[in-house]
Amino acid sequence: xxxxxxxxxxxxxxxxxxxxxxxxxxxxxVTLDQAARAGGDVVPTGAVERRExxxxxxxxxxxxxxxxxxDLDRPRLPTxxxxxxxxxxxxxxxxxxxxxxxxxxxxxxGWITLQSTFWGFLLGTTVGILGAVLVVKSRVLEMSxxxxxxxxxxxxxxxxxxxxxxxxxxxxxxxxxxxxxxxSSYLCFFPVMVGMxxxxxxxxxxxxxxxxxxxxxxxxxxxxxxxxxxxxxxxTSLKIGVAAALVGAIVGELPTGAISGLGARILIGDQFGTxxxxxAALFAAAILxxxxxxxxxRTQHVLLRKMGMRT
Amino acid sequence: xxxxxxxxxxxxxxxxxxxxxxxxxLKDVSLDxxxxxxxxxxxxxxxxKTTFLRCxxxxxxPTGGKITVNGVTPHEARQSRAYGYVFQHAGLYPWxxxxxxxxxxxEIMGYPKAEQDERIKRVLELVDLEGxxxxxxxxxSGGMQQRASIARALAFDADILLMDxxxxxxxxxxxxxxxxxxxKLWAKTQKTICFVTHSIPEAxxxxxxxxVMSPRPGRISDVIDCPLPAERPLDIxxxxxxxxxxxxxxxxxxxxHSYD
Numbered sequence: 001x002x003x004x005x006x007x008x009x010x011x012x013x014x015x016x017x018x019x020x021x022x023x024x025x026x027x028x029x030v031t032l033d034q035a036a037r038a039g040g041d042v043v044p045t046g047a048v049e050r051r052e053x054x055x056x057x058x059x060x061x062x063x064x065x066x067x068x069x070x071d072l073d074r075p076r077l078p079t080x081x082x083x084x085x086x087x088x089x090x091x092x093x094x095x096x097x098x099x100x101x102x103x104x105x106x107x108x109x110g111w112i113t114l115q116s117t118f119w120g121f122l123l124g125t126t127v128g129i130l131g132a133v134l135v136v137k138s139r140v141l142e143m144s145x146x147x148x149x150x151x152x153x154x155x156x157x158x159x160x161x162x163x164x165x166x167x168x169x170x171x172x173x174x175x176x177x178x179x180x181x182x183x184s185s186y187l188c189f190f191p192v193m194v195g196m197x198x199x200x201x202x203x204x205x206x207x208x209x210x211x212x213x214x215x216x217x218x219x220x221x222x223x224x225x226x227x228x229x230x231x232x233x234x235x236t237s238l239k240i241g242v243a244a245a246l247v248g249a250i251v252g253e254l255p256t257g258a259i260s261g262l263g264a265r266i267l268i269g270d271q272f273g274t275x276x277x278x279x280a281a282l283f284a285a286a287i288l289x290x291x292x293x294x295x296x297x298r299t300q301h302v303l304l305r306k307m308g309m310r311t
Numbered sequence: 312x313x314x315x316x317x318x319x320x321x322x323x324x325x326x327x328x329x330x331x332x333x334x335x336x337l338k339d340v341s342l343d344x345x346x347x348x349x350x351x352x353x354x355x356x357x358x359x360k361t362t363f364l365r366c367x368x369x370x371x372x373p374t375g376g377k378i379t380v381n382g383v384t385p386h387e388a389r390q391s392r393a394y395g396y397v398f399q400h401a402g403l404y405p406w407x408x409x410x411x412x413x414x415x416x417x418e419i420m421g422y423p424k425a426e427q428d429e430r431i432k433r434v435l436e437l438v439d440l441e442g443x444x445x446x447x448x449x450x451x452s453g454g455m456q457q458r459a460s461i462a463r464a465l466a467f468d469a470d471i472l473l474m475d476x477x478x479x480x481x482x483x484x485x486x487x488x489x490x491x492x493x494x495k496l497w498a499k500t501q502k503t504i505c506f507v508t509h510s511i512p513e514a515x516x517x518x519x520x521x522x523v524m525s526p527r528p529g530r531i532s533d534v535i536d537c538p539l540p541a542e543r544p545l546d547i548x549x550x551x552x553x554x555x556x557x558x559x560x561x562x563x564x565x566x567x568h569s570y571d
Binding site for chain 1: 389392400406447449
């Protein structure tokens with residue numbers, strides 16, 4: 001654990017430095033526009049002229065205004081500190097005020113998204129595992145199912161999501177829970193299916209021959225050899241699958257006019273021009289994904305250890 | 312066919328169809344193996360020794376000729392679980408302990424639980440692995456893993472043991488030790504053993520009968536009866552008798568090679 005901590009922190013530090021440095025050029029135009037409107041001494045003075053001046057010369061000629069770019073209400077690119085403050089304001093501070101489940105709280109929105117992710121993950125994993133079992137069991141199904149599974153991933157989910165919403169409401173399903181889970185599972189099932197096909201096929205010819213010499217049945221071969229051999233593969237794909245399910249749930253909230261969920265926060269932040277809200281929601285989603293993947297990773301570690309496999 | 316013939320091959324052919332044309336893995340192979348024999352198959356790569364063993368085990372289908380195991384077809388013999396097979400790699404399941412690995416064939420064959428326990432205990436003792444029942448394969452050395460895989464093949468009542476280069480991947484010191492143990496095991500269990508190997512001393516030391524094979528097409532070039540006494544300490548390998556047999560095997564191998 002401590003071995004991985006240092007490299008991870010080093011990379012994190014690097015990202016923060018680049019981010020922090022990028023804020024000045026990204027925000028200089030907005031800062032200068034605001035300063036000019038407030039009667040400040042800006043070079044060049046005209047808004048049209050400024051538009052035609054390069055960012056670099058704007059920065060060099062207006063050095064006294066650069067600092068202002070780090071403290072805008074609606075920045076093009078917020079600073080890490082601003083995002084951190086916004087994130088705290090919408091999570092920890094809400095909890096302290098006893099308003100955890102307020103509509104302004106990212107914990108509330110995160111919870112909504114997490115529920116869709118959970119159902120999507122469950123559905124996607126089930127479909128993925130069943131698909132893999134069928135494909136491994138039957139050559140015909142392999143040839144007929146696998147191409148469709150691959151094509152399904154070539155269709156952009158944002159194009160498909162509104163149709164799933166429309167069709168499910170047409171089918172008389174109330175609420176967004178089901179269509180969101182469906183969209184989420186659509187992204188989730190594929191990595192699980194691919195990983196499980198590989199896992200169920202991982203036993204060597206020698207291992208299969210051994211069972212043949214016992215004249216074991218197909219079911220015995222499946223349960224005693226293929227399934228346990230596939231477990232390490234399963235967990236690897238579950239980790240990819242859960243992240244995909246989260247992305248699916250967020251995408252499912254974007255085009256559907258949803259008002260709760262992290263996806264809805266991102267969309268609303270975009271429509272109302274509040275970049276801080278977008279960034280905070282993005283980070284909340286990233287943290288959520290990190291937590292989910294870590295949980296699965298720990299489960300994998302404990303389970304495989306228990307099965308005697310070195311992880 | 313006499314009643315004590317266990318495996319009988321008559322004019323056995325096996326041709327694999329490949330993109331480069333047919334490959335004659337076995338051509339006109341005839342052999343009788345008697346009950347209680349220890350038969351070694353020796354020859355260079357591609358001589359068909361493993362293929363021949365796999366034919367006995369019904370893991371390959373001959374394209375011509377006839378082979379019987381215990382008087383029936385290999386398929387029927389496999390279904391009646393007439394043989395135990397030891398592969399070149401121990402192939403223990405990493406998620407099962409040694410005890411549960413040995414239990415695998417017993418579970419599949421539906422032995423009652425109490426009998427499974429009793430058999431596991433007995434065969435682990437037989438291969439000197441008592442006390443390792445609860446260990447996982449990775450906790451054992453390569454030689455111990457191979458012994459566990461032999462125990463697994465002995466756990467059910469097959470009176471034929473087919474071994475495909477079981478000690479090929481082990482170093483010579485471990486191999487000597489396992490050879491000695493295998494002979495004791497054979498004396499104790501009275502099984503018929505077919506043993507594929509690359510090593511001349513191993514073949515001579517273990518066998519009552521050495522089958523020398525040569526490649527392209529895979530065929531038997533010599534069958535040598537090994538006259539060494541049943542009781543064989545490791546230093547028997549320095550006696551003139553042993554060296555004479557080894558010399559004959561080497562001559563047989565050389566004759567096979569003169570074709571190419």
